[in-house]
Amino acid sequence: MKLGVIGLGTVGEGVLKILAAEGSRLEAMFGEKIEVVRVCDIEEKSFSFGEYNFTDNYRKILEDGEIDTVVELIGGVGVALEVAREVLGSGRNLVSANKHLLALHGKELFELAEKNRVKFYFEAAVGGGIPVLTPLAEGLFPNRFERIRGVLNGTCNYMLSKMEEGMTYGEALRDAQERGYAEADPTFDVAGIDTGHKISVLSYLAWGELVDFSSISITGIDKLTVEDVARARSEGKRYKLLGEAFKEGEDLVVRVAPQLVDTDELLYSVGGVYNAVEVEGSYTGKTIFYGEGAGMDATASAVVSDIYKVIAG
Amino acid sequence: MKLGVIGLGTVGEGVLKILAAEGSRLEAMFGEKIEVVRVCDIEEKSFSFGEYNFTDNYRKILEDGEIDTVVELIGGVGVALEVAREVLGSGRNLVSANKHLLALHGKELFELAEKNRVKFYFEAAVGGGIPVLTPLAEGLFPNRFERIRGVLNGTCNYMLSKMEEGMTYGEALRDAQERGYAEADPTFDVAGIDTGHKISVLSYLAWGELVDFSSISITGIDKLTVEDVARARSEGKRYKLLGEAFKEGEDLVVRVAPQLVDTDELLYSVGGVYNAVEVEGSYTGKTIFYGEGAGMDATASAVVSDIYKVIAG
Numbered sequence: 163m164k165l166g167v168i169g170l171g172t173v174g175e176g177v178l179k180i181l182a183a184e185g186s187r188l189e190a191m192f193g194e195k196i197e198v199v200r201v202c203d204i205e206e207k208s209f210s211f212g213e214y215n216f217t218d219n220y221r222k223i224l225e226d227g228e229i230d231t232v233v234e235l236i237g238g239v240g241v242a243l244e245v246a247r248e249v250l251g252s253g254r255n256l257v258s259a260n261k262h263l264l265a266l267h268g269k270e271l272f273e274l275a276e277k278n279r280v281k282f283y284f285e286a287a288v289g290g291g292i293p294v295l296t297p298l299a300e301g302l303f304p305n306r307f308e309r310i311r312g313v314l315n316g317t318c319n320y321m322l323s324k325m326e327e328g329m330t331y332g333e334a335l336r337d338a339q340e341r342g343y344a345e346a347d348p349t350f351d352v353a354g355i356d357t358g359h360k361i362s363v364l365s366y367l368a369w370g371e372l373v374d375f376s377s378i379s380i381t382g383i384d385k386l387t388v389e390d391v392a393r394a395r396s397e398g399k400r401y402k403l404l405g406e407a408f409k410e411g412e413d414l415v416v417r418v419a420p421q422l423v424d425t426d427e428l429l430y431s432v433g434g435v436y437n438a439v440e441v442e443g444s445y446t447g448k449t450i451f452y453g454e455g456a457g458m459d460a461t462a463s464a465v466v467s468d469i470y471k472v473i474a475g
Numbered sequence: 476m477k478l479g480v481i482g483l484g485t486v487g488e489g490v491l492k493i494l495a496a497e498g499s500r501l502e503a504m505f506g507e508k509i510e511v512v513r514v515c516d517i518e519e520k521s522f523s524f525g526e527y528n529f530t531d532n533y534r535k536i537l538e539d540g541e542i543d544t545v546v547e548l549i550g551g552v553g554v555a556l557e558v559a560r561e562v563l564g565s566g567r568n569l570v571s572a573n574k575h576l577l578a579l580h581g582k583e584l585f586e587l588a589e590k591n592r593v594k595f596y597f598e599a600a601v602g603g604g605i606p607v608l609t610p611l612a613e614g615l616f617p618n619r620f621e622r623i624r625g626v627l628n629g630t631c632n633y634m635l636s637k638m639e640e641g642m643t644y645g646e647a648l649r650d651a652q653e654r655g656y657a658e659a660d661p662t663f664d665v666a667g668i669d670t671g672h673k674i675s676v677l678s679y680l681a682w683g684e685l686v687d688f689s690s691i692s693i694t695g696i697d698k699l700t701v702e703d704v705a706r707a708r709s710e711g712k713r714y715k716l717l718g719e720a721f722k723e724g725e726d727l728v729v730r731v732a733p734q735l736v737d738t739d740e741l742l743y744s745v746g747g748v749y750n751a752v753e754v755e756g757s758y759t760g761k762t763i764f765y766g767e768g769a770g771m772d773a774t775a776s777a778v779v780s781d782i783y784k785v786i787a788g
């Protein structure tokens with residue numbers, strides 16, 4: 163496999179690091195070597211674990227006829243959309259962790275991949291290092307799905323824990339920013355948009371339907387006060403920002419809101435930057451997938467598993 | 476696909492039921508029809524949801540040249556071993572839920588499947604309806620695995636809950652037997668052997684090594700008293716029968732024993748007939764798979780997903 167990687171932030175660096183560290187073992191397992199032909203970012207980067215053919219012009223990767231598989235880790239829906247369209251449209255495989263892109267343009271991209279008979283995998287887009295999209299689509303499919311609920315955003319989950327300890331919303335946000343868990347502009351996380359993207363992708367895999375993103379009712383944690391959180395605690399409950407999807411008659415309802423969760427639910431115990439996805443199916447009842455929802459290594463591991471899935475599949 | 480099903484107990488009936496109920500939807504998804512050519516059990520069975528070509532002689536399925544895939548749901552290592560050897564040896568695919576067979580004869584059968592280039596899937600052997608073997612092998616493989624722990628036996632887990640409520644071991648066992656959770660001879664469950672089979676299979680998938688079953692240290696719940704359980708509760712802890720596997724230097728250690736679990740661990744909250752498997756990896760940290768570990772529908776759903784995996788893979 164001849165790989166191009168676009169976007170060398172935390173996850174991109176993690177992918178190169180895992181490929182460098184585990185490459186020979188995985189080559190033996192899969193019977194194929196992965197050659198990283200070219201890597202791209204807007205600013206030049208070098209890494210202690212390997213030497214790479216660097217470019218700051220992503221078009222060089224798109225126009226490199228040798229590359230058969232592209233890993234898109236840019237995020238957003240600008241250059242990432244151009245990259246995805248061009249990679250899939252030209253008959254090459256795409257691996258992405260971009261839930262934003264999937265939630266807004268998934269339909270077009272899934273059709274493009276099918277039409278061109280190429281592989282398009284995105285396990286890392288939801289739940290970071292937790293294998294959840296593939297088991298949902300390839301393991302639980304005999305079910306009629308009844309409901310999916312998930313703690314899908316580590317930043318919000320961390321802030322809610324801090325508010326339970328008595329911090330105000332503003333203090334919790336500053337704390338999360340100081341630790342690097344929240345971005346300078348935290349809107350996508352705290353307003354629930356990131357959770358909305360992720361529950362969209364999950365519900366697409368469960369019901370085969372990608373809802374119009376603007377139809378999703380989204381409430382973030384930015385309207386919760388430390389008093390709300392304290393009142394929940396005094397009742398033995400806890401607020402969790404949940405992405406939720408279920409069928410109401412023929413309609414697929416997808417929504418995001420902080421919800422009170424009881425101590426006897428496993429989602430109650432999902433702390434800090436952990437994520438969990440609870441899937442209710444007609445045959446399997448409740449199945450829960452839990453693990454590290456973010457972080458360099460965990461998310462990069464999911465991207466690497468998708469890269470090898472391109473080989474295996 | 477031309478299917479033969481051997482063993483029409485709870486899970487076998489569930490598999491036929493799901494194939495009958497979901498067949499046309501899944502045929503559209505996978506582009507292939509599954510025809511149940513023949514079914515077998517030692518005593519004649521009929522089902523309200525469909526008519527089947529029944530035989531009480533499993534050799535009729537083995538000798539039916541039309542059948543390309545056999546589902547073995549007999550259990551044990553007698554006829555099931557003969558069936559598995561003959562199916563794989565004659566170039567047909569095998570789907571099984573038989574952890575006992577895998578733990579004792581897995582090595583021979585995996586080699587046979589590889590040599591004959593046929594598919595051998597067994598997701599239902601561990602964790603019932605929880606997709607855990609496939610995500611471990613096909614999702615988490617970039618990791619170096621550090622440890623696996625699991626609550627893998629619903630019967631023991633149910634009995635331990637009853638002992639927490641004050642029942643003696645004998646009362647909890649009778650209660651479980653009356654509800655159909657424990658068999659007349661409960662040894663395999665309560666002595667930890669079933670858990671041993673399951674942790675063996677998990678560790679094979681994580682480390683590629685099937686330990687000699689006789690080398691596994693196994694302690695069941697049958698030596699626990701209601702006083703032990705009460706003492707644990709008074710310390711805010713709880714006994715769980717855990718299957719555990721980890722590397723100690725070059726050695727793979729696999730063992731089964733009741734262990735004290737703290738309230739802050741998710742395994743603490745795994746109640747009744749639920750199962751959970753916790754996988755610790757070098758990149759993904761702790762990942763937990765939780766769900767219904769037994770029961771007709773949940774386990775049958777995992778078998779059905781394996782049947783379609785034969786088609787898809």
